[in-house]
Amino acid sequence: LQNRKPDRPTILHVAHVAHVSKSTAARALSGATNIRPETRARVLAAAKSVGYEANQLAKSLRSGRTGMFGLVIPDIANPFWAEVARGAQDRAAQNDASLLIFSSDWKAAREASHLRALRKARVDGAIVNPVEDSIDALGRFGTPVVLIGSSAERFPELPSVGSDIAQGVRLGLNHLLSLGHTDPAILAAPIGRLARARFMRVVHDFFVERGRDPAGLLVEDGEYTVDSGKAAMRRLLARTTRRPLCVFAANDLMALGAMLAVREAGLLCPQDVSILGFDGIPAGVFSHPSLSTIAKPARQIGDRAMGLLLERVRGHASPNHMVLPCEMVARASLSDLSGGRRGQLTATG
Amino acid sequence: LQNRKPDRPTILHVAHVAHVSKSTAARALSGATNIRPETRARVLAAAKSVGYEANQLAKSLRSGRTGMFGLVIPDIANPFWAEVARGAQDRAAQNDASLLIFSSDWKAAREASHLRALRKARVDGAIVNPVEDSIDALGRFGTPVVLIGSSAERFPELPSVGSDIAQGVRLGLNHLLSLGHTDPAILAAPIGRLARARFMRVVHDFFVERGRDPAGLLVEDGEYTVDSGKAAMRRLLARTTRRPLCVFAANDLMALGAMLAVREAGLLCPQDVSILGFDGIPAGVFSHPSLSTIAKPARQIGDRAMGLLLERVRGHASPNHMVLPCEMVARASLSDLSGGRRGQLTATG
DNA sequence: ATGAAAGCGCTAACAC
């Protein structure tokens, strides 16, 4: 065992100093009741004097529980996911648990590799935003898993925490309507992503409910990134001469990219093009103009997912699916076409 | 052992299936040479057939190494630190290591608590951006520690990775000078932080070198946050009527806050007030105007710190201190007062 | 080339 760490004191050292057996020391340390108070005091004193810290590895090997959890998200450097991570991490820390964080970059291969690492590390459970095609690997994960994000729907039997996309989209659409924007173009999520289908379905329904033809919808596809939002906006601008134009983007990064494209085209936001985002990332405050958006409760999602996971691990029953509401954050990227008579246009259809 | 996980196959199962002893199975699995090829094949086949995965906990208990590392940063939701985390995380993943990430919120108590958690988890090493007053706790951490950020200087004996603040500040000051801004006001880091002292010392020296009196420097204190940057800018605006004004902020968040305050005061950036940031966070691209800034190599810092840590753990010698250069990112928040004759004013003083 | 056995540090039966 040449590679070992400098030896830290074990329970055996403590026992020796306290003149008791290993197990008595263990009992004292674990707070068992069947022990003479003075013995316990002696052990505790001994432990303190040698600077004893229990070896979590040994405890884990015996108990099968590590007190560690995994978090697999697309990208920790993405502000939305960083917020989620922060929420999960804080909740974990409150419960003396630690969090292993991995970024999958939306790649199934990386996700699978991270999931393997988590299994290897013997985490007590994991929170995962699954890449679509690898989702079934989660069923065999072995330890409790809580899903976050829109792909959760594919695995109804697994617990999940997410934001209420449908409610959020409706919130945005209603807001747009109240400002007089009746025909928003859509900068959509990547084709194939479940979130896209859900988003579009709500938009579709919304149109139909109001007796409008969804076929007239302008849709451009993107990739959840600034660059792709910019490119999508360029294509959109080339496709339609409608001004003022209104655009509803699938996420804030795309919306911000779109804003760049608008400026690049010599147009003004919101005068020529109104832009509504989705996510609520901090950068939206600083854009020019500041970005109106539907804010997902990112930190809360992480917090609740961790909470659910902890309950699962502890064997408590818990709700299987949690859906947290989105909020409208009205800033400056939307023009008001309603002539000031803003209000509940929803009732009139 | 009532709380145990559903039993996964152990090396004993494998040995049994392969009709060999535990130790032979171990040898085959570990790739030892002193084993008959056909025996090894049999073991490997058995392992695959039962779906064997080595228990990392048991390995760790024996070897004393967990393959896990800790990262303690102020706030994972802060874009700069998220980048650092991403860099460290990627490098860790490349080396089959995992990363436990903690946010200290610049609080010594939280940092200490996280450090304790890391010790408990028996990480092989840690990367820490230390809160000033708790820094000595790191000396007794027991496992290799790599420091990141400016507080590293306080612990010259510990290896560290950081950005070259002095070079970065000079880069900014020179850039400002080349644009004709000879008297930048400073939105400084929190009092007491080492980074503040270093920043100010460079500014001071820069002034002196050019025969100017540093006493004339306008300085406002902040807290590294948008709100405090905004407040500091308000105070600055109330304090001086100099226009055009030029402000050099200790970080981008403060710079962005300052920009908000400028707009709020009915002034124009960069016409009335030029603003230079420090960090290079993504949000600077979207601000109005886009933020000129000194970019720290955030991701690289995380990457190199993890690299250094891995070398240390493996017993390799490695450089003790790494200083990565900053880059000037010229965007739109600085006005050009030089009348177009931009150039090396530095030579003329 | 293979097996037996010890031991990493801990907890929990089981004795007394």
Place this chain on the structure above:
DNA sequence: GTGTTAGCGCTTTCAT
């Protein structure tokens, strides 16, 4: 109330 013992799953002598 306390000591003895076994065993979590693995690696690594030490024999053979």
